[in-house]
Amino acid sequence: MRPLNSTPGHDRLRPLLAQARRLSGRIGNLHHRLAGWPLPRFRSLAIVVLGGTGLYGMTLGGHTTGFVDTLAAPFGFSIDKIEVSGNDETSEIDILQTLWATGSQSLVSLDPTAARNAIEAMPWVERAAITKYYPDRVRIELMEHRPYAIWQRGGDFVIVDREGREIVPFTPGRFADLPVIVGVGAPREAAHLIDEMEVVPELRARVKAYIRVADRRWDLRLENGVTIRLPESEPVEALAEIERMDREQGLLSRDIASVDMRLDDRIVIKLTPDALARRNAALEEREKILKRRKKDNPA
Numbered sequence: 532m533r534p535l536n537s538t539p540g541h542d543r544l545r546p547l548l549a550q551a552r553r554l555s556g557r558i559g560n561l562h563h564r565l566a567g568w569p570l571p572r573f574r575s576l577a578i579v580v581l582g583g584t585g586l587y588g589m590t591l592g593g594h595t596t597g598f599v600d601t602l603a604a605p606f607g608f609s610i611d612k613i614e615v616s617g618n619d620e621t622s623e624i625d626i627l628q629t630l631w632a633t634g635s636q637s638l639v640s641l642d643p644t645a646a647r648n649a650i651e652a653m654p655w656v657e658r659a660a661i662t663k664y665y666p667d668r669v670r671i672e673l674m675e676h677r678p679y680a681i682w683q684r685g686g687d688f689v690i691v692d693r694e695g696r697e698i699v700p701f702t703p704g705r706f707a708d709l710p711v712i713v714g715v716g717a718p719r720e721a722a723h724l725i726d727e728m729e730v731v732p733e734l735r736a737r738v739k740a741y742i743r744v745a746d747r748r749w750d751l752r753l754e755n756g757v758t759i760r761l762p763e764s765e766p767v768e769a770l771a772e773i774e775r776m777d778r779e780q781g782l783l784s785r786d787i788a789s790v791d792m793r794l795d796d797r798i799v800i801k802l803t804p805d806a807l808a809r810r811n812a813a814l815e816e817r818e819k820i821l822k823r824r825k826k827d828n829p830a
């Protein structure tokens with residue numbers, strides 16, 4: 532008779548039994564290594580476990596954020612420190628409220644893209660960057676819109692940036708020194724004209740409002756009420772000519788309502804109603820004097 536351990540069936544099982552013993556030994560070694568890992572490595576493992584748990588929770592009913600936050604808190608992943616930079620016009624309290632409104636209470640559940648989109652929807656914020664630093668810190672870096680002009684839109688006044696994007700409604704007091712622009716298309720085109728007017732600084736300093744006409748050209752309203760009507764092409768060249776005439780002849784200090792520069796061959800100056808009345812009265816008086824002279828000295 533053959534020994535029991537020498538049966539053909541047992542011979543076939545020997546390789547499998549040997550693999551089982553080796554696997555058992557590896558599991559034991561892995562257990563001892565995991566038990567000796569320092570806390571940071573254990574936290575990394577916890578992140579992986581929580582990530583898998585979050586996916587499972589998502590399949591259970593859509594309460595992933597709260598479920599993950601509950602599991603993450605005991606491991607020290609609750610959001611404890613929030614650093615904000617770049618906010619001149621946006622209050623830090625509003626930023627924090629917007630972040631908490633995303634529903635995340637831990638770094639594990641916080642979605643940087645969702646948080647960025649929520650913060651970038653705030654009025655003054657142009658761009659935002661959200662960075663997570665484990666275990667408990669969030670950094671928020673902002674780039675805000677820079678106020679450039681006050682746009683009069685009907686009866687409303689809105690602060691716009693250099694590109695013409697609306698920021699917030701204008702309230703009297705702050706930003707009162709910004710240039711006022713009026714009309715359809717004014718926010719989009721104003722920066723180009725205002726920048727070019729650096730060559731006529733004395734005239735630029737006297738402008739009260741830039742008025743866009745038919746989204747094709749500009750009228751300038753000066754502080755003393757005079758309107759300068761600019762041509763559609765080469766408006767700054769026309770302004771340079773006006774500044775020269777004002778410097779040499781005091782043009783803009785006279786009792787005039789407007790200076791029309793739209794014609795190539797001449798400048799049209801319109802008097803104010805009072806000045807026109809005085810002019811007409813002077814012409815009538817001149818006519819009377821001429822008539823008397825003719826009557827006293829007939830030819």
